[in-house]
Amino acid sequence: MSDLAWVPQSCTxxxxxxxxxVAEWDALFSEHLRFLSRPQPLHLRLDLAGGPSVEDRVRNLVERESGCCSFFTFTTTPGEDLVQLDISVDEPHAAVLDALAVVLAVLAAGTWWLGRRRRPCSCSQETAGEGACGCQASKNPLEITGKGRR
Known part of the structure; x- marks a missing residue:
């Protein structure tokens, strides 16, 4: 995300x-992004691996980002081993969310090609091997969906 041309004028x-x-977000996403979906055109959903320390990091970034980019709406939902981050925008800022989705998809694909598993499963390391285990939890280890996009 180093090219900042996509940052809107409304960012303060x-x-x-x-x-x-941007470097803080890049580091968070490259270290923890496990799942990316687009449930609606103005809504991204990210699953980030990690526990309470990742949740604190996400909440800190979200709070600071909300202070300068009020067009974003963030919702953080902690789980046992994942932190779900929902990001929404209003219609005038759809292009910003589109740019973010593209960058995240490229980042996720790049991370996958470096051999990291995208979604955790309950299989042992012996079963999982090179990231291709036999369980249904990771049937498609790189899962980027575009539900709601036309």
Missing amino acids: LPTEERSLR
Whole structure:
């Protein structure tokens, strides 16, 4: 996400701080993104692997991002081993969400090609091998869907 051309004019974060903020999001997503879906055109859903420390990190970033980009609506839902992050925008900012979705899909695909498993399952490491286990939980380990997109 290093090219900041997609950042809308309505973002109030000072220009000199934008690349640092993007780097924080990049690090979070590259380390923890496990699932990406688009349930509706103005809504992204991300599953991030991790427990309470990841949840704290997500909440901190969400709070700061909400302060400068009020067009985003974030909802954080903690789970046992995943933190779900829902990101929504209003219609005038749909292009921002589109750009974010593309960047995340590329990041997820790149991470997958580096050999990381996308979704956790209950299989042992011996069963899972190179990321292709026999259970149905990881039938499609890289799962990026576009429900709601036309």
